[in-house]
Amino acid sequence: MVAVKPSETEGFVRRPPKGIEVILVFGPDAGLVDERCRALLAAAVPDLNDPFQLVRIGGDQLASSPERLIEEAGAIALFGTRKAIWVNGLDKPIDRGVKLLLQGPTSENLVVIQAGDLAKQSALRSLCEQSPRAAALACYAGGPRENAQLVDDILREAGLAIEAGAKRDLIGALGEDRRQSRAEIDKLVLYKAGEKTITSEDIATIIVDANAVAINGVIDAAFGGDYAALDQELSRAFAERLGADPLLGAALRHAFALSEARSSIDSGAPLAQAARDMRLFWRREGLVTRQLGIWNASALDGALADLNAAIRRIRRSALSAESVARMAFWRIARHARPHSAGR
DSSP: OOOOOGGGHHHHHHSOOTTOOEEEEEOSOHHHHHHHHHHHHHHHOSOTTOTTTEEEEEHHHHHHOTHHHHHHHHSOOSSSSOOEEEEEOOSSOOHHHHHHHHHSOOOSSEEEEEOOOOOTTOHHHHHHHHOTTEEEEEOOOOOHHHHHHHHHHHHHHHTOEEOHHHHHHHHHHOOSOHHHHHHHHHHHHHHTTTOSEEOHHHHHHHTOOHHHHHHHHHHHHHHTTOHHHHHHHHHHHHHTTOOHHHHHHHHHHHHHHHHHHHHHHHTTOOHHHHHHTTOOOGGGHHHHHHHHHHOOHHHHHHHHHHHHHHHHHHHHOOTTHHHHHHHHHHHHHHHHHHHHHTO
């Protein structure tokens, strides 16, 4: 079977096609990989805590004994009609064991393999994408759409409603990691236990963490051209052990978002509407709206180039990462000042 298409993923996880014996779940979003593995296993057997229904095999065990997988998959379940095998911790290659299984007799049991990010030329990925008895399920970082669906699913199960503005704030505050996003929403559900509706005040109280505040403080000071605030926010961020890489990465994403919003404005969209379309946390709306008034398309292209250069530099050598980040943010603030003065 070929790789499962992103649009078909949810349906596949809920009800894998008959005849699929091996499912490889992989990708850079470890939280989503783990969540989908558990969902697939739960659909296969009633009790994941029952060792007779679910067998766990470490990657190192399978690497040293490739025949272990075909033995477990071929064994008859002690109770019930089916069992599942969960393979994870892939520190060593396991493609030999998977190849033996896929070339051997068919089985009613399900093997779920949990992996990290795999290159397209990976032997394990190729095996599962090419075999009619296997499937490969990629899990990449989610965006606003995926986070919105996650919010809807969890709140529906908890019996909680959410105000439209609060939902926008919540989605804007969630990151790309599925596990972390789920943990944040679960924390909100626990906070609202016994109540019916989530408000923007609840989001402000529960969701916005210290790291997000520190990162946004640096970004807004830089793109707002506020030297004094930038110096203070950078010192605070580094004191809280925030690395230069996540700071610059967040700034790069912000610059991209500003660039898209600026393009909408240049095409005739009202400035305030373009800012709202960025799905910002409500406390940042005024700051970012002002930034959209400061920055034009050409200046944003320059900021993107500066940030990309800084990220490449610190990834080549992390020895001077903080200094490189400071210089990049100072350049952004310097770019912002003339545009602000000209308004």
